Each structure stands twice: as structure tokens, then as C-alpha cells.
């Protein structure tokens with residue numbers, strides 16, 4: 058039975074979903090990734106995530122005090138902080154994701170002019186910042202062999218590093234990992250971005266809750282899959298090549314949690330598909346012709362610039378079809 | 382046949398209500414709506430005249446007659462203001478005398494034209510009988526267009542809103558009269574018969590044998606996603622059919638067979654402040670507090686809504702039942718909806734049944750972003766508003782922007798017409814003034830910039846809140 062809302066206008070019935078519940082969904086969806094990463098790497102994961110989330114929240118609160126038109130939202134800050142922390146290798150110093158979160162909040166919510174705010178994804182900006190300031194730390198991945206307890210607070214200096222999937226593909230070599238290991242996340246990569254099966258399960262939850270622009274994620278993945286199938290960089294079975302391309306450099310994680318974020322993605326289904334395909338194509342072009350491993354973040358930032366244009370085009374196209 | 386609504390919302394449905402229709406006892410006074418005061422309704426009786434049931438009280442602009450629903454004394458005409466518009470109401474005092482109903486309509490003229498589909502005659506007949514199409518809440522005569530003859534008559538028994546199931550209650554309780562009415566309409570207009578209902582509906586069993594019993598009526602099912610009317614209207618447009626509500630067909634049946642005009646309204650009274658929610662068949666003009674009393678309303682409620690939960694409006698217990706009152710909803714316990722800024726989630730775009738872009742319309746209203754956004758097709762369903770996680774009153778904002786735009790376009794057209802005629806006069810006089818064109822351009826630019834920024838006026842909302850909150854019914 059419904060109760061009286063405080064709105065003086067119809068409709069007097071509203072969906073239970075609120076801004077809070079949307080953000081809560083994202084934080085809930087990130088939890089399994091944190092748990093899996095903690096089991097695999099120890100409590101350092103929790104410290105990285107907590108510090109990063111705290112830094113984002115503190116920056117928002119300070120921004121509010123300084124009257125910078127930022128309203129602090131704990132869940133939004135938590136999502137951002139965790140999202141950024143999970144992108145880093147476990148070996149990064151614990152202050153790194155925290156600084157990146159704070160900088161991302163400052164850039165997206167304070168520095169960028171109003172018209173550009175919706176274009177850039179905040180975690181992507183944080184990631185970009187880390188890649189440009191600490192490129193070495195961001196591209197050194199420790200060997201993943203089942204479960205290993207990393208020190209919680211100390212900087213990690215003595216550790217066995219390994220090539221990531223992207224690096225193998227870049228040199229046209231076949232990655233040594235088994236297919237099952239890749240699906241289970243047992244390969245060098247970000248803290249919480251490697252467990253492909255868990256991410257796919259979370260996607261199902263997101264689609265059920267309608268908290269994701271699934272058209273973007275799906276079209277991104279399909280584009281990369283098609284490229285992977287036909288341009289086989291590692292010279293392996295084309296189906297293996299597809300899996301390698303999708304799993305390399307946090308691609309699936311970015312497709313679901315960053316590019317698929319409904320807030321930054323274009324709004325119309327057609328433009329979402331176009332946007333996803335564009336990110337996929339740009340990623341693959343940058344992977345083939347670029348030297349940088351994390352091409353997807355660049356592709357995402359470039360595509361973000363024209364996300365508004367995608368919608369504009371789709372609206373005009375719709376109007377044109379209707380008028381005919 | 383199955384009409385599937387892809388967009389829209391599946392509203393919660395709670396059918397914990399008795400489907401039988403109750404007849405409330407007569408209120409001491411009835412307030413019969415005569416429409417806008419500016420339309421100058423013609424009162425055909427003098428003050429303190431005794432009226433018998435179905436005596437004419439007034440004649441409206443579109444030749445619709447208004448009848449006395451009971452034996453009453455005509456007291457006076459009262460004016461009430463809604464949304465800055467003055468409306469007239471005939472105040473009738475009930476005198477509790479019974480008299481047999483009698484024919485006021487000329488049926489003989491109609492019978493001869495039964496199959497001729499003489500739209501003009503039938504329009505006049507429906508206007509005289511004051512029949513209301515409860516599907517669109519318009520007078521039936523206004524739904525019929527001589528220039529657009531229809532081939533099918535679609536009886537709408539689908540219900541898509543929480544408790545807005547008076548259509549089902551009507552067909553369940555007055556099945557014979559409604560189906561007879563459908564038959565009469567089909568014969569009068571030489572049209573085929575169709576009936577629309579919601580699939581998986583609780584009353585599915587009732588319609589189970591419908592196909593066998595009524596082979597000449599085509600059954601159309603919908604999935605009940607709100608707003609069903611959007612899909613139905615599209616279907617009606619495509620198939621050239623008129624959609625009628627069951628109460629309207631019942632009224633047609635009674636008008637044709639017994640010469641009775643329509644003076645009643647079937648409505649649902651419900652809400653968590655109502656102890657006995659019910660379907661009521663009550664005379665038009667009955668004060669709402671009388672119905673609340675009949676259904677055992679709680680004395681304190683936060684909100685009293687007239688019309689549907691998605692599109693209705695706040696009302697007062699003293700307001701009378703009009704042709705728009707599909708339901709009366711009394712709600713207690715205030716839920717604090719926290720309104721926030723738009724978070725760009727795009728959910729409003731996914732849900733719009735007319736495939737509009739409320740998110741971009743909002744940007745247009747606030748003077749940000751796109752300038753070419755279609756908002757004129759908005760059907761005011763409120764789906765975008767329902768789903769918005771930031772609880773932005775999108776329906777209200779779009780509606781107001783649309784109306785402002787309409788009035789402005791009208792004013793602009795008027796201005797340009799005036800200017801055109803002035804220019805022509807000047808031309809005739811041999812004067813060519815180029816400045817006129819400049820003026821026109823600057824004027825247009827000014828008017829556009831004025832409309833670009835619209836925000837909900839705080840005064841308006843706070844005024845509404847204070848006056849409407851915490852009402853006490855006169856029960």
C-alpha cells in the first residue's frame with residue numbers, strides 16, 4: 058500500500074529506486090571483487106580500497122566547506138575510491154589510489170566546466186592520473202600463484218614480477234596461463250579486475266537492477282571480440298585470442314564498471330551502441346599501433362568527449378525517421 | 382490478439398478490494414459542474430425551482446445538457462477557482478422524493494436512423510443524453526467526428542494503475558448493460574466490436590468463457606504496463622476505431638432504452654486512510670467528503686487525490702465528483718521524498734512510452750544542452766517522473782513548459798499576424814519600413830530566451846504544500 062509523498066504534483070506514486078539505492082547497488086556489486094581480491098592477496102586490498110574511498114570523501118567534504126559546489130555523498134565517494142583501487146596492481150604504495158581519487162574528484166567536480174562534467178568518467182580520470190604520474194608502479198604486476206599474503210601497510214619492493222596478458226599480446230606471444238586460470242583471475246593484472254567469472258556474474262546483477270548501460274559494455278566487448286577473432290595477435294586459436302583480448306589490461310572490468318556506468322554513458326540505446334563500438338575500435342587501434350598497455354582508458358576518454366554528440370545524432374536521426 | 386507495451390512501467394497492483402459496486406446514499410447537497418465560467422453555461426431553471434430526476438438544469442457550449450441526477454431543488458450557481466480558472470457549479474438541494482424516471486430524449490427520430498450511422502443526429506443525441514466516455518473523460522459527442530468515421534468500437538476493460546480498476550468493476554457488475562450498449566453502438570455506427578483486457582489479470586476466469594459466449598466480439602489482450610492507453614490509442618489510430626469505457630456503454634444502453642441521461646459516475650475510493658475501499662456509483666456533484674464518510678475514511682489524512690495515482694491532482698473534501706473523478710484516493714503517513722539534482726542516469730529515457738527524451742527536455746528547460754528536443758508529443762503519463770531516482774517533478778515541468786510554449790506560440794502568431802496586416806497596410810501606402818523585420822527578429826529572440834529558463838517557482842510549491850497538507854475530512 059502506498060503512502061502520501063511530499064510532492065504536490067502527480068504522480069503520487071514513485072519507484073522505490075533512489076539515487077542512494079543506485080549507488081548502493083554499485084558498492085554492493087564491488088564487494089565480491091574486494092572479497093576475492095582479499096582472499097587472494099591479503100588485507101592490503103582492504104586498506105587500499107578504504108584509504109582511496111576515504112580520500113575521495115574527504116576531498117568532497119573539503120570541497121563542500123570551501124563552497125566549491127560539491128555535495129559530499131559517501132556512497133559515491135566509496136564507489137569511486139574502490140573502483141580506482143581495484144584497477145591498481147597490489148604492489149602499489151597505499152597512498153597512490155588515495156591521491157588519485159582525490160585528484161579525480163577535484164578535476165571532475167571542481168576544475169572541469171559544467172558542460173564537460175558529464176563527459177568524463179571520474180574513475181577513468183583517476184586511472185589516467187596514476188598512469189601518467191606513476192607509470193612504472195602501474196605496470197608492474199606481481200606473479201599470481203594462488204594465495205599470497207602481501208604486507209598490509211609496507212611498500213613492496215622484493216617481489217617477483219611477471220608480464221601481463223597485454224604485454225604478451227603486444228609482443229605477439231602466447232600467454233602461458235591456462236584458460237581456466239584466466240577465467241578464475243589467476244593472471245597478472247589489477248587487484249580486482251582479473252576475476253572474469255565474478256565480473257560476469259556481477260553484470261547479470263547489474264542488468265537485473267537496471268544499474269548499467271549494458272548496451273555500451275556489450276558493444277565494447279563484442280567489438281574487441283570481433284577484432285580478437287580476426288586479427289589474432291598471439292597466433293593461437295581465434296577463440297583463445299578473443300578471451301586474451303577481453304581479459305587483457307582490465308578490459309572487462311572497465312567495460313562493466315566504468316564505461317557501462319549509466320551516469321557517463323550516452324542515454325539513448327542507439328548512441329550507447331555506437332559509443333561502445335567506438336571505444337572498442339579505438340582500444341584495438343591503440344593496442345595495435347600504440348606502445349601503451351592500458352589503451353582502453355585513452356579510448357574511453359576520447360570517446361567520452363563525443364558521448365553528448367552521439368545522443369545528439371541519435372535524437373536527430375529519430376526525429377528524421379519520425380518526420381518521414 | 383496481444384498488444385504488448387514495451388516501454389512504460391508495470392505499476393504494483395493490489396486488488397484487495399471487493400469488486401461489487403456500492404451505491405452511497407444521497408448527499409444533502411449536490412454540486413453539478415457546469416464547466417468553465419468563461420464558457421457562459423446557460424441555466425435553464427430559476428432559483429428555488431423544484432426539479433425532478435433528469436430535468437434539464439443547464440446547457441453547455443457544445444450542446445451538452447446537464448440534468449438533475451435526483452429530485453432536487455435548484456438553489457444557486459456557485460463559482461470555484463481551480464488553477465486560476467473559474468468554474469461554475471449548480472447547487473442542488475436534495476428533497477428525498479421518489480418519482481419514476483421518464484424519457485427526455487426523442488428516441489423515435491433515432492430509431493429510424495439506427496443503421497444509417499448519421500453522425501450528426503447521433504452526436505446531438507449523445508450530447509443531449511450527457512453521456513461521458515469514461516475512457517478519455519470527455520463527453521461522448523466530442524469523441525465522435527463526422528469527418529473521421531470509425532469501423533471498430535473497442536471497449537476498454539484493461540487497467541494499468543494501482544486500484545484504477547473501475548472499468549473491470551463496471552463490466553463485472555453491469556455486464557448485460559455494457560455489452561448491450563456495445564451492441565447498440567456497433568449497430569448505430571455499423572462497426573465491429575472489440576474488447577480489451579489485461580492478460581494474467583485476477584479476473585481472467587471471468588473472461589475465460591467470453592470467447593465462446595460472445596463470438597462476435599474480438600478479444601484483445603495487453604500486458605497491463607502503464608500507460609496502456611498509449612498503445613491503445615496507437616492501435617485505435619491505425620485500425621480506425623473508437624475506444625469507449627464500460628460506463629459509457631452502459632449509459633448508451635440506458636439512454637437508448639429508457640431515455641435516461643447520464644448523471645452518475647462510477648469511481649473507486651481507496652487509499653491507506655480508507656477502511657473500506659469500494660467502487661461507488663454516485664450522482665455527479667456529490668461532495669467527496671460524503672464518499673469518504675461512506676467508505677469509512679480516517680479523519681486525518683495527508684493527501685486527498687482526485688483522479689488516478691499517476692495523473693491525478695490534489696483535491697479538497699468539499700470538492701464535488703465531476704466527470705474527471707475516476708477515483709478518490711486518501712493517503713496518510715507522509716513519505717519524505719528527497720529531491721536531488723539530476724544525476725544523468727538516463728532512466729527517464731528508457732521508460733518513456735512515447736520515446737521522448739525527458740533528460741534532454743529537462744536540460745532544454747534549464748537552458749542547458751540541446752535546443753531541438755521533441756516535447757510536444759508528451760502525453761503527461763508521468764512514467765519518467767515515477768522512475769526518476771532523483772525524484773525530479775519531470776511531468777510537471779514538461780507539462781508547464783509545453784503550456785508556456787503553446788501560449789507563447791499563440792501570442793507570437795497573433796503578433797506576427799498583426800504585424801503582417803500592419804506591414805501590408807504600410808505597403809499599400811507606399812511605405813517600406815525595413816525596421817519592422819528587425820523588430821520582429823529581436824522580439825522572437827527575446828521571447829525564446831525568456832522561455833529557456835524555467836524553474837519550479839518556490840512560492841507555488843510551498844503554497845500548495847501548506848494548503849493541501851494535513852487535511853481533515855468533514856466526516
Ligand code: SF4
Pocket residue numbers: 732733734735736737738739758759760761762763764765766775776779
Ligand atoms: S516525457 Fe511525457 S510521455 Fe514521456 S514519460 Fe514523461 S510524461 Fe510520459
Ligand code: SF4
Pocket residue numbers: 722723724725726727728729730739740743765768769770771772773775
Ligand atoms: S531519471 Fe531523473 S536523474 Fe535520471 S536522467 Fe532522468 S531526470 Fe536525470
